[in-house]
Amino acid sequence: MKILVSNDDGYRAEGITRLRDALAALADVTVVAPDRNRSGASNSLTLDLPLRVSQSEPGVHFVAGTPTDCVHLAVSGLFDFTFDMAVSGVNDGPNLGDDVLYSGTVAAAIEGRFLGLPTLAISLCTGPGSARNFAAGAAVARQLVAGLLRHPLDPRLILNINVPDLPLERLRGLRATRLGFRHRSEPAIPTRDPRGETLYWVGSVGAGDDAGAGTDFHAVAEGWVSVTPLSIDLTRHTALPELGQWLGGIELGSR
Secondary structure, eight states: OEEEEEOSSOTTOHHHHHHHHHHTTTSEEEEEEESSOOTTOTTOOOOSSOOOEEEEETTEEEESSOHHHHHHHIIIIISSSOOSEEEEEEEESOOOGGGGGTOHHHHHHHHHHHTTOOEEEEEEEOOTTOOOOHHHHHHHHHHHHHHHHHSOOOTTOEEEEEEESSOGGGOOOEEEOBOOEEOOOOOOEEEEOTTSOEEEEOOOOOOEEEOSTTBHHHHHHTTOEEEEEEOSOOOOGGGHHHHHHHHHTOOTTOO
């Protein structure tokens, strides 16, 4: 059994080190991760430049690219063996609700799924001054991977896991959840460089808006590990009949 581990915080991040050690009890683990923090990279691939891959120690490789680059290279020719699963994390911070659209952690798992692997992304819901229980996040990942090995799910699913920043013994358990939604993000923050030119920092993410019972936000707030099944089919299937009728009233070439 061979597991690929990646992340978006960089190969030296505590979360990925803990994850690698935890999964080593279950499988042969290989790390391929960005050379630095690439949070918010989403599903971007580097297409205009070649990618350099380096090795920091046996089994740990880092790439001057995005999380998606890392998984793509690892599965598509970097090694002379194949992987059985891809695990991304443990992310330093939550990936709840619409965070998944921006998250490099989730993007690494999505790329693994694109390339035919069962995948999961795991995040520790750290915040300012929180305890940073990465050992608990890695332990949750190990238990879920072990569960997948015993009883595989539909390999088309991507599991997005968010762990409250608590010691393992204080976690209430596992909950199947749907994605919630955040309020609009905070305004961009203007600042000035030494030459007096205006620069902008992207504003902080908004708080949970759709965060009621059944959502990932609610589960984490109540001390449960949130496990959300994701799909890469973004089609709004229920809208197809209405859209078809609407398109029927439009003639190409008409004014």
